[in-house]
Amino acid sequence: MGRRGVLRAAAGPAPVATPRDRTGVVRTVLRSPVGATSAVLLCLLVALAVFAPLLWGDRAAAIDTDALQQGPSPAHLLGTDQLGRDIFFRVLVATRLTIGLALLATVIGVAAGLVLGSAPSVLPRWAGRVVTSAVNIAVAFPGLLLALFFAVIFGTGTIGAVLAIAFAITPSFARLTQTLTASVAGRDFIAAARVCGVGRFRLLTRHVLPNIAEPLVINSTLAAGSALTAFAGLSFLGIGVQAPSYDWGRLLGEGLNRIYLSPAPALGPAVAVVVAGLAFNLFGEAAASAAGRRPQPVRRTPPAPESIVDDSGGGLLTVRNLRVTFPGGISPVRGVSFTVHEGEMIGVVGESGSGKSLTALAVSRLVEHPGEVTADRLEFDGRPLAATPDRELGTKLAMVFQDPMTSFNPTRRIGRQLAEVSEVHQGMSRRDALAKAVDRLRAVRIPEPERRAGQYPHEFSGGMRQRAMIAMGLMGEPRLVIADEPTTALDVTVQREVLRLLARIRAERTAGVLLISHDITVVAQTCDRVLVMYAGRIVEELPTAELFTAARHPYTTALLAAVPDLDTDRDAPLAVIPGRPPEPGEIGPGCPFAPRCPLAGDRCRTEEPELTAMADGHRVACWRSESELTLAATGGPR
Incomplete structure (x- = not known):
């Protein structure tokens, strides 16, 4: 199942917009004919709402008993009402109350929807499920039906109508917020923030909501248009604005009584409602279209993760019989045991899906429901990992993810993201934390920090993002650095700089380093020990100095044979491992590598071997004898 199954909360989330992207969206909206027209209409509505009561308030309220219920004329463009008041000026003056009440209802509805939609992220799981179920039930009812229902509850009048429209908006906006929050919750920068010990509420306000702000704002604009027409409908029915106040809906209801004699008194407010509603809706549609056309960065899907092994005594990190299980009895990590000592660099290699990264996530307490992590012993720095406070773990353990573009929050500056670690864990002031962030950027040799x-x-x-990611880990005092594919997609010169930086951190701080990589040659050049993972278990562990000469497991030798070197015959086809690794749900009895192994026998297909010692610091999980493995390894392609 791997990292994608653990961290991706929703398939295909919309890419997160940077501040520069949002500026481009605004320009695109204003350049399109629909966007420019709707923006002009909105500006006109705002101007009318502000200035119409000041300019024509007296004329709209003036009673003329000599001009009762007159039709359109040069003196009264839309005619007069039953008290002789000019309907045209009343429509203009009613803009303030109509637009104001619609926006007020939208703000209340959007705010309530945000609270309900984001509540599952901060509440206990059971409470979050209750909120989600309530929202799902409310979304099943049409919005107009909900508005009428709440209008009956809150009673007639302006306040009741505002609350009715607001609560009718709330369920759909809450559902939207839940969906968007889930799409962002699986990003690596969210996982990095959790490693740093950022609390749920701060995680929501600092990292999740800013990254879903764009679609929320666009949908708020659309909701404002719907609220305006719905409010006019309630006033038209007589359960909205009450006399002596008036809005477009109330004016429309009054004009409808004499529509067969003179349609103009009803036509004026009707046109105003339609034009205003279209202005909001068209602007929202134009913004949504512009956001959808924004060029998206090309992202690589990270490969599925992997794990580790060792069974020595106590150390900085001690793991015994670690298992990660998901519903259905699927166990991508099965009985992993290893130890990381101070100042030691251990490499973990294996194909995608072998459990490497998922093991690292379990050690970092980043495997969430429905995943379940169990272990006979899981200790960090001499204490049970479960008993280590988040603040302490976030300070002493640094996690470097393989894709720094998704590990950093794209809406926040690099310095502020680094400084947050010290603000949360060390109680430093904003200024001191930022100064420390600059110092850490300088320490990882980023120019002009x-x-x-x-x-x-x-x-x-x-390469700079990857070094900045390492700098974030150095904001605390890490005793252990877990680097998950830190050199993926980097050129060889930048790769060398990153590996040298990890080695320098290890030497200067006597920190343990757990390096997860697909590149077995990188591990051989930088690590003290190597753990080879396959199908959620460690199949071989040995010192890296002996990797090319003493590796014995058929899977390890096959990995080494698949790496070309200067002596490789360029005319011969490259060596490959036949078949494919088993999926976590496909692992049956016997050795998981047996279907691909040239040495597999009957016992290999019925019993799974355990790690057994072949020499000091060298263990292999294979049923073949040492002499058979040695003969096969020395007589193989290498």
């Missing part, structure tokens, strides 16, 4: 701290992630190159 003061200027770079004020930039956004998209303004960094890939």
Whole structure:
């Protein structure tokens, strides 16, 4: 199942917009004919709402008993009402109350929807399910039916109508917020924030909501148009605005009584409602269309993760019989045991889906429901991992994810994201934390750190983002650094800089390093020990100095054979491992590598071997004898 199954809360989430992207969206909206027209109409409505009562308020309220219920004329463009008041000026003056009440209802409805939609992210799981179920039930009812229902509850009048429209908007907006929140919750920068110990509420307000602001604003604009027409409908029915106040809906109801004699008194407010509703809706549609046409960055889907092994004594990180299980009895990590000592760098290699990264996530307490993590022993720095406070874990354990573009929050500056670690865990002031962030950027050799701290992630190159990600880990005092594919997609020169930086951190801080990689040669050049993972278990562990000479497991030798070197015959086809790794739900009895193994026998297909010692610090999980494995390894392609 791997990392995608753990961290992706929703398939195909919309890419997160940066501040520069949002500026481009506004320009695109204003350049389109529909967007420009709707923007002009909105500006006109706002101007009328502000200035119409000041300019024509007296004329709209003036009673003329000599001009009762007259039709359109040069003196009265839309005629007069039963008291002789000019309907045209009343329509203009009613703009303020109509627009104001519609926006007020929208604000209340959107705010309530945000609270209900984001509540599952901060509430206990059982309470979140109750809120989600209530929202799902409310969404099943049409909005107009909900508005009428709440209007009966709150009673007739302006306040009752505002609350009725607001609560009718709330369920759909809550559903939208839940969906968008779920799409962002699986991003790596959210996982990184959790590792740093950021609380649920702060995680929501600082990292989730800013990244879903664009679609929420667009849908709020559409909701305002719907609220305006719905409010006019309630007033038209007589359960909205009451005399002596008036809005477009009330004026429409009064004009409808004499529509067969003179349609103009009803036509004026009707046109106003239609034009205003179209202005809001068209602007929202134009903004949504512009956001959808925004060029999206090309993202690589991260490969599925992997895991680790060792069974030595106590150390900085001690793991015994670690299992990660998901519903249906699927266990992508099955009985992993290893130890990381201070100042030691351990490499973890294996194909995608072998359980490497999922093991690292379990150690970092990032496997969430419905995943279940169990272990006979899981200790960090001499304490049970479950008993280690989030603040302490976030300070002493640094996680470097493989894709720094998704690990950083794209809406926040790099310096502020680094500074947040010290603000949360060390209680530093905003200024001191930012100064420390600049110092850490300088420590990882990012040029002009003061200027770079004020930039956004998209303004960094890939190598600089990766170094900035390591700098975030150094904001605390890490005893253990977990680097999950830190050199993926980097060129060889940047890759060398990142690996040198990890080695320097290890030497200067005597920190343990857990390096997860697909590149077995990188692990061989930088690590002290290597753990080879396959199908959720460690199949071989040995010192890296002996990797190319003493590796014995058929899977390890096959991995080594698949790596070309200067002696590889360029005329011969490259070595490959036949078949494919089993899916977590496909693992049956016997050795999982047996279907691909040239040495597999009958016992290999019925019993799964355990790690057994072959030499000091060298263990192999295979039923073949040491002599058979040695003969096969030395007589193989390498």
